[in-house]
Amino acid sequence: MSSGFTEDEMRRALGLDTPTPPVAPPVIVKPEPVPVKAAPLSPKEPSKVPVKRRGPMLRVTLQVSKEYDGEETRFVHDAKTLSRFDAEQEAKKALAKAGFKYFVVESIVQVD
Template structure:
């Protein structure tokens, strides 16, 4: 590759030549177009099953109960997100539907 180009050569390379392109006129011919045989229909190929992409998941562990200072149960919720705050909020929202008191113990990635 030649790196010693003049300014005019660089302009032509970037922007094309300043002269308009020559016009090409098609000649009207009286020859007929030959008949073209119809191509056979192509059968659609079965789609390949793509492998599932890795989805980030977080495991939220909580202690839940309906009685204050009563017997607690451990509840595990898996969230499909990278944000620990969103995973925690989603888990607490889900647990509040059934339990009155919810305490988040840990949020770990899987």
């Protein structure tokens, strides 16, 4: 099935045989050096204070002791979660690190 067009005619019809303009070499621009200022040395820079979390959290209060029926002390742990279960678990982990074995949960209250 011949349409009677040659390949050159089809290329011209599709615009594929247009002459390409000569390609200029790329222009390379060298950046100018930026002078760097030396910071003055200060004897002691102020330490960064960690940002305290804003918003509500839970305060877990426990009666703890290291021995069974031993001397009881009050232990307070502030948890940065709003889940009562997670707050109690965090407090238990803190108790274990402090060396306490026995505890009784006194209260879990929300602190703003």
